[in-house]
Amino acid sequence: MKITVLGGGESNERAVSAASAAAVANALRALGHSVDEIDPAVWPRAATFAAQIGVDAPPAAEAKQLEADFRSNLGSAAFWADIDGDVVFLALHGGIGESGELKALLEQRGSTSTGVRSEVMARSWDKADTIAALAAASVPVPRSFATPPDRTACIVKPALDGSSINVFKCADAGEIEAAIARIDGPVLIEEFLPGAEFTVGVVGARVLPPVLIEPGDGWFGYAAKYQPGGSREICPAPVDPALNDRLMDLATQSMYALGYGDTSYGRVDLMLDATGAPRVLEVNSLPGLTGASLLPLAAGAAGWDFPALCQEILRLAT
CATH class of the missing domain: 3.30.470.20 (ATP-grasp fold, B domain)
Structure with missing residues (x-):
């Protein structure tokens, strides 16, 4: 079977995704499959997936460029022609790769790919x-708060992120406000368990x-x-x-x-x-x-x- 493994991507989980892709590609080859490795954020350059996970997410300027390149590639017929395997194995985490956006495009093209349906992926x-x-x-589920409660231990985290990046434990309303200021995008405030x-x-x-x-x-x-x-x-x-x-x-x-x-x-x-x-x-x-x-x-x-x-x-x- 010919399989295209997609990893890397533009999100702050890029390093984790690259490590997942490296592990998956090696395992599939050991099973006898033919495997292509593609990083949609750097294509047409070759993917450089490595098992070692970096400590830091991409800097903001680099992440912005990776996202722009990823989205540009999604509009390229040549990019889609390169994803010509029997199955697309999604080893992407975060952002475009896990929001359901990429999965929806694969579904529209009739491509067989791993992962749940796009609408369920988006909901998750x-x-x-x-x-x-x-x-x-x-x-x-944990109790959620629409506004920062005072003198209540809470967890503040991005509503659209993963790998426990930018997740903060806060002791009061002041710390909650400070945590919110450090997160881009929608925020979830939950009781501390x-x-x-x-x-x-x-x-x-x-x-x-x-x-x-x-x-x-x-x-x-x-x-x-x-x-x-x-x-x-x-x-x-x-x-x-x-x-x-x-x-x-x-x-x-x-x-x-x-x-x-x-x-x-x-x-x-x-x-x-x-x-x-x-x-x-x-x-x-x-x-x-x-x-x-x-x-x-x-x-x-x-x-x-x-x-x-x-x-x-x-x-x-x-």
Whole structure:
């Protein structure tokens, strides 16, 4: 099978996406597939995907140019002619690659590609839309605030971003206002949940074992996620059977509430509140596939090595 792996991109998750693309391309080649690697933000230059994840997102000026080039390429017939494989494997995270925009263009062209349908991808990418849809389906979520509350610990984060970039824990209204000022675009203000953090992958109809996340400094930010020694992830999570089942049930409910089905895949992030009850934070439609990523860790605990996980994602492609 001939597969085009798309990675890199223009978002502040560019380095993570490049690492995912490198890992996926290597795994697919090991399975015997013919693989082309394309970075839509730098095409027609060759993609330079590397397994090592950089510490910083692209500087603002570089990110702006990458976005302009990405959008220009989407209007190029030559660009689309280069994406001529049997399946387009989306290893893009953030921005155009995960907002549903690129997926919609692939659907319009009749291209087979990995990832959930474009409208579901868009709903998952917008955290405010995600929380609203989950709450409407009676899935427990953190309490959100329209205006900064005073003397209440909160999490302030971009509504349209990922990889825990520009996520701030704030103690009062002043800190919340300062955090908002540092974020471009729409912002989500949520109550701070003090309990343990988990993530649950769902691949097709299979719910993977929950992963317990223990950040080294108590905060699961970008560095803790992707830099060596930044955190400890344990899978299967060492929790009692009742909590394990509850986490897996909520993951399934969350994905179906957003429109996922048995031919898609994703990852659901959860955290325990002060009573020990899990609440769903978000649903990731194109979760990381790097050596430090959580979906491959959970797949390994379920008996899939990384190439087998990639092959299963391919099988689900639409």
